[in-house]
Amino acid sequence: MLKLGGFFMLLAAGWFVTYAFMNNWIGEMGRIVLGIVAGSAFMTWGVLRMKKVMREGEVILSIGAIILTTSVFAGQHMYNLYPDTVSLAAMTFVAIAISTIAYIHKREILALFGVLMIGATPILAGYDSVTPNVPGLLTYLLCMTLGVIWLSKVTGWRSVTFVAIAVVALYFAPYCMKYKEYMQMTTARTYGYYAYSIQPKLDVDVDVLRFFAIVFAIIFNMSTFVSLLFNKIAKRDDFILVATGGIFTAFCLYTLSTHDLLAIKLVVVAMLYMGLAIALTKMTKYSYYIELYSTICILLLVWATSITSDINLLPTALSIEAIILTLFYKYVFGQPFPIVSLLFYGGSYFYLS
Numbered sequence: 001m002l003k004l005g006g007f008f009m010l011l012a013a014g015w016f017v018t019y020a021f022m023n024n025w026i027g028e029m030g031r032i033v034l035g036i037v038a039g040s041a042f043m044t045w046g047v048l049r050m051k052k053v054m055r056e057g058e059v060i061l062s063i064g065a066i067i068l069t070t071s072v073f074a075g076q077h078m079y080n081l082y083p084d085t086v087s088l089a090a091m092t093f094v095a096i097a098i099s100t101i102a103y104i105h106k107r108e109i110l111a112l113f114g115v116l117m118i119g120a121t122p123i124l125a126g127y128d129s130v131t132p133n134v135p136g137l138l139t140y141l142l143c144m145t146l147g148v149i150w151l152s153k154v155t156g157w158r159s160v161t162f163v164a165i166a167v168v169a170l171y172f173a174p175y176c177m178k179y180k181e182y183m184q185m186t187t188a189r190t191y192g193y194y195a196y197s198i199q200p201k202l203d204v205d206v207d208v209l210r211f212f213a214i215v216f217a218i219i220f221n222m223s224t225f226v227s228l229l230f231n232k233i234a235k236r237d238d239f240i241l242v243a244t245g246g247i248f249t250a251f252c253l254y255t256l257s258t259h260d261l262l263a264i265k266l267v268v269v270a271m272l273y274m275g276l277a278i279a280l281t282k283m284t285k286y287s288y289y290i291e292l293y294s295t296i297c298i299l300l301l302v303w304a305t306s307i308t309s310d311i312n313l314l315p316t317a318l319s320i321e322a323i324i325l326t327l328f329y330k331y332v333f334g335q336p337f338p339i340v341s342l343l344f345y346g347g348s349y350f351y352l353s
Helices: 002-022 028-050 054-077 084-105 108-124 134-155 158-190 206-231 236-256 259-284 288-308 314-333 339-352
Strands: none
Touching (some): 028 084, 084 108, 108 134, 108 158, 134 206, 206 236, 206 259, 288 314
16 A cells, blocks of 8 residues: 555656646746655665665666656756756766666666666667767777676676677667668679769768777677686577677678678688687687687688679589588597588588589
């Protein structure tokens, strides 16, 4: 009954505030201040409540964060009371507060909510309302990623790292695809496929995108490598993170590399993945790390071979690769070539034949 009474009191307060807004009893600044005060009060109440009933406190804290963020958002976009930078700083502070509370109380679900809020903050703050500040955005995401990786290391929550990779990829993908589209249209014009085209405008220098792509790819892959190195035992989440990091790396290579240099870059990255497999196997004495990284290596090698070899010679090239890798596994790892990889090569051979 106490909870039900509290709900109706909140409902009545919300109706009163809405009615006051409709009749303009409260000015624009007053509305935002009221929302900020209410959101802060809910967050404080949620933190105090978490000491007694954890789940109820989490819900109240999350509601307060949403009210506070919505109020800051409305003050910027509806009433133009302050610039984008103030809105970005305020929303980021709320999201970091949520993540800090999650770390203190060891609540993974709350940490995921905080990371999602940090990731959504640039959109809510309107970073692309006029002219996108892409280097600033990617720097912001880089700081977020480093903080999330630290949180994952001290708590063991792999899920927050996965969410961080997903957030970075969602921001990164549109610019990468725009550049890929631009390159395809330029190539088409060069070879005379069509005379006229509309080239998409790039809002950022491609060298900036490539630089951040390299930085993010190194951070994602090396953070998982270091985690495996110190934990000694690979969990299911580690396999997912390795695969996700590999997909992100391959996507950046596909979209941000010219066709002439793509094969070379694929081979270099493939060798780096194989080097990680060798290092983990020698340093931890666990053979399942071979499967973890060498599978990505093999996929990249097949991709590089497919774009450089003539279609008639491609099955032969893949067969030679499979033989070399079989000998490599025998003398370096001291074990047979993974049956899954052999099946992959065999399937590619018969399909292309």
